[in-house]
Ligand SMILES: Cc1ncc(COP(=O)(O)O)c(C=O)c1O
């Protein structure tokens with residue numbers, strides 16, 4: 001079931017006409033579907049239930065971090081995977097439960113570690129030996145035990161874009177799995193640490209199940225080796241990374257993915273932690289933009305729209321392909337192949353290339369699959385105020401982030417005396 005569907009010539013977000021939303025809130029506009037977020041979360045939860053797995057789903061906040069979105073997930077009982085103190089503050093503000101938070105990331109500061117310990121997070125996904133020392137020192141100063149899990153790098157090729165692959169030995173993430181036993185043994189001697197689990201995230205937008213299985217095999221060998229050395233773990237964090245359909249990809253469904261994991265984990269008394277981001281949010285959001293001008297240079301046609309790489313950087317950064325559709329079908333407009341580009345002064349500022357569209361200036365376009373790594377990667381480049389974000393719920397729509405104003409753009413800036 002797609003909650004962004006066309007009825008006659010109109011594109012709908014749930015039961016709201018997208019053209020009406022653009023009129024009410026302006027463009028560029030991020031539109032999220034609450035029902036889609038709920039359905040995607042539930043697919044993970046149901047798959048675990050069906051497989052009989054003790055589990056904790058920690059939505060990866062970086063994918064889309066608006067507190068309105070986090071609140072929808074918190075109400076479903078979701079935990080959260082965070083990578084900064086800022087993300088933790090968002091989770092708390094959104095009503096999230098700190099005891100269901102895992103803290104990933106290679107450069108946690110002492111202040112962030114302290115904040116996380118004060119709130120009582122589930123555990124730190126530790127990414128280096130130096131970080132273990134830092135966490136231990138902060139915990140000691142606070143006279144508490146810090147729950148930790150070691151992020152291991154299994155050296156598995158996730159088969160995804162090199163910029164979003166994280167589990168190869170050349171990547172900055174985690175510790176090499178062959179060093180893990182020694183590091184765990186060292187951590188076990190540190191009085192202000194509590195060893196909880198192991199963590200492994202090999203990359204994002206994975207469309208095959210095999211790399212996940214290869215990584216898990218290596219992690220399970222480590223788990224057994226640790227057990228043989230008297231270190232038992234209560235959870236295995238399998239990370240995020242499950243891909244989505246941007247352009248006909250057929251990634252495993254959460255059901256298939258979880259069932260495959262469950263098969264490998266059978267007979268083990270261990271909780272599984274998941275960190276899905278994209279699989280929950282990508283197809284729960286669209287970016288709506290208005291065509292400013294149509295322009296032809298020689299025989300190249302451009303649709304210049306009011307959204308740009310500062311609003312959605314994935315096409316520019318990863319040559320990512322996202323579907324672009326007309327919001328209203330205009331039968332009187334003729335089809336043409338366009339590069340859909342923004343107003344930013346960069347040749348790399350495009351949202352889509354060679355797209356066949358029937359549009360006129362003033363028409364609306366929707367960039368689909370924009371709910372993950374869309375708004376969260378946006379910037380104010382070219383002094384462009386960031387877009388508004390809204391959530392639809394049936395026939396209702398709610399503003400969850402106001403469009404930035406020019407005052408917002410210079411907030412905190414000062415002239416010299
Ligand atoms: C540690 C960690 N967990 C979870 C995620 C979420 O990944 P995805 O959005 O691919 O599910 C990421 C991003 O790749 C990550 O780096």
Ligand SMILES: N[C@@H](CCCC[NH3+])C(=O)O
Nearest residue numbers: 062164204205314372373
């Ligand atoms: N930002 C990337 C995903 C990176 C995942 C972060 N670990 C994307 O838009 O596809």
